[in-house]
Amino acid sequence: MTTTMTAPLIEVAGNALRTGAPDVEHLYELSKRRQWNASDLPWDSLDFSSVPLELRRGFADLLAQTHHGELGALTASARLVQSDARLMDKLFGATQVADEARHVEWFSRLLFHLDAPAPVMPALAAFIDDVTQAGDDLHLLVGMNILIEGLAQTLMLHAGRMLREIQVEELRSFQLVGTWLVERVADDESRHLAFGIQRVRALVETLDTSKRLKLEDEVQRWTERLMALTREHSAGVVAFGLDGDELMARCLADTRSRLQLAGLS
Secondary structure (H helix, E strand, O other), X not given: OOOOOOOOHHHHHHHOOOOOOHHHHHHHHHHHHOOOOXXXXXXXXXXXXXXXXXXXXXXXXXXXXXXXXXXXXHHHHHHHHHHOOOHHHHHHHHHHHHHHHHHHHHXXXXXXXXXXXXXXXXXXXXXXXXXXXXXXXHHHHHHHHHHHHHHHHHHHHHHHHHHHOOOOHHHHHHHHHHHHHHHHHHHHHHHHHHHHHHHHHHHHOOOOHHHHHHHHHHHHHHHHHHHHHHHHOOHHHHHOOOOHHHHHHHHHHHHHHHHHHOOOO
């Protein structure tokens, strides 16, 4: 069972008098300026009634998995806010909790408009549970902010740009969704990813060889599971005529690059 350690508030207050986290402070300022309200988006402009059912089901299938990942991210970010002893990390983390709650709302609304119920893969649900129940903040940051959120950003940017280029009148709603994905949701994910890379790199530098090797073994196991799940769940990719192999290669390359930036093999 995972035990959440709450940082003593007196310790947090003491750390508030110290500086030395300009990168996190910058991300925090960006987060405050770029907050957006899912309720303000023109949802009435979406109309999927003329979209073939197979295409709607394929898209809903992908969205359902991402929606579940966002629920996991909401849980993980709330836990990190509770446990971190550094004030600036708590402040940024609070904006991430708000981001994740907004993403859950956004995906929920979108799935409702698609009206094509899709189940969450049991293997994906088990993987999300494995990450959110990680025994310490370092493993949680690697699993959620770098692996899961990083993969989500790659998929959102790729899918969003592709959807924005659709010129078929009957599929115009997909074009609008693509714009929201790129300019709003993926933009939030980029901040979460940047924070995760910075914090993990700082924490990895404090590990001895034994702990580092143990972490890298876990990261390897998680990465292999995540990539297998991504390849297995291809209904949406096939429905939109995307090259699954090309997308997988991009996901793997991006994941490796992010782990290297975080100081991990």
